[in-house]
Amino acid sequence: MRRTSPPAFACWFLYSVVPVPYREALLGDLIEEYTLRAESASPLTASRWFWSQACRSVPSVVWSSLRSGDWLISMSIALGVYIAMGMLKFAADLTISKFLAPEQATYVVLAPVVFLTTSAIGGCVASRIRCGATIFLALIVMITVAVLIDLKICTIPVPWWYQFGFLTLGPLSVLMAPAIVGAFVAGDAQPAK
Amino acid sequence: MTCRVYLFYIAKQMKSGELLGSLEHIILLALAGLDGGAHGMIVRREIEERTGRNISIGAVYATLERLEAKGYVSSFTGEPTPERGGRAKRLFRVEAAGTRALQVSEKTIRSMMAGSKSRWESI
Numbered sequence: 001m002r003r004t005s006p007p008a009f010a011c012w013f014l015y016s017v018v019p020v021p022y023r024e025a026l027l028g029d030l031i032e033e034y035t036l037r038a039e040s041a042s043p044l045t046a047s048r049w050f051w052s053q054a055c056r057s058v059p060s061v062v063w064s065s066l067r068s069g070d071w072l073i074s075m076s077i078a079l080g081v082y083i084a085m086g087m088l089k090f091a092a093d094l095t096i097s098k099f100l101a102p103e104q105a106t107y108v109v110l111a112p113v114v115f116l117t118t119s120a121i122g123g124c125v126a127s128r129i130r131c132g133a134t135i136f137l138a139l140i141v142m143i144t145v146a147v148l149i150d151l152k153i154c155t156i157p158v159p160w161w162y163q164f165g166f167l168t169l170g171p172l173s174v175l176m177a178p179a180i181v182g183a184f185v186a187g188d189a190q191p192a193k
Numbered sequence: 194m195t196c197r198v199y200l201f202y203i204a205k206q207m208k209s210g211e212l213l214g215s216l217e218h219i220i221l222l223a224l225a226g227l228d229g230g231a232h233g234m235i236v237r238r239e240i241e242e243r244t245g246r247n248i249s250i251g252a253v254y255a256t257l258e259r260l261e262a263k264g265y266v267s268s269f270t271g272e273p274t275p276e277r278g279g280r281a282k283r284l285f286r287v288e289a290a291g292t293r294a295l296q297v298s299e300k301t302i303r304s305m306m307a308g309s310k311s312r313w314e315s316i
Binding site for chain 1: 232233234237238249250251252254255258259262273274276277278280281282283
């Protein structure tokens with residue numbers, strides 16, 4: 001049986017990142033073209049084309065949205081979500097360090113889990129409010145982690161890849177979580193049969 | 194001398210926003226060649242077929258949005274179709290200001306070509 005639905009993850013990635021004015025038309029166009037390509041060539045070729053278009057389209061539309069001034073609203077939402085995320089993380093960190101795992105070693109293991117979970121929740125909330133806000137939230141998370149690494153806030157000796165993991169996986173979880181959640185929750189990006 | 198006067202005339206005729214970028218020019222030409230109204234993917238396909246440039250759909254929509262802000266094209270929403278996953282098309286059509294901008298651009302390019310064609314052809 002030939003697969004004629006576009007890659008769900010790519011659809012949800014676009015849905016999470018592409019600003020509202022472009023989202024419906026752009027996704028619709030890509031799905032329409034994907035179906036044609038999957039029928040004329042192979043679904044694999046069509047999927048590759050879909051991913052290439054998705055990745056190359058994001059910078060153009062995001063830049064255009066920034067130039068039009070939509071960024072200010074998205075930035076404000078991202079900042080609001082970031083503050084909420086910070087409070088949630090602080091509460092979780094406090095609970096872990098005081099009650100669940102007072103030892104440093106356990107905290108080192110649990111800290112990334114808390115960080116990635118709060119980042120993912122923040123990403124989902126920001127995407128729910130306004131899709132363009134997720135990019136800003138990812139940027140804010142990345143900048144904060146970079147600043148914290150530079151200031152050597154963490155007094156526990158950890159390997160370099162531990163901090164690098166925070167720097168890369170934090171923003172990635174902000175961006176990817178809404179896409180993953182969306183892909184699991186509903187499949188409305190797939191063309192109707 | 195005549196060429197210079199003519200160029201000065203064109204420059205005077207153009208408003209500041211009427212200068213077209215290369216992608217704007219190509220997209221506006223593609224849209225002008227498609228009757229009625231066309232959505233982003235049709236424009237992208239037309240450009241790929243005619244120029245061999247594989248541009249992204251995002252770049253097409255970003256440029257169309259810019260052209261719409263300048264008043265060169267207008268857009269309207271079509272009916273949602275099952276082939277598009279139930280999503281509506283956003284159709285674009287060239288407005289009179291867009292046609293005028295194309296004419297001005299074409300005249301400018303022709304004038305510049307006439308002035309320098311002999312030089313770059315000999316290289």
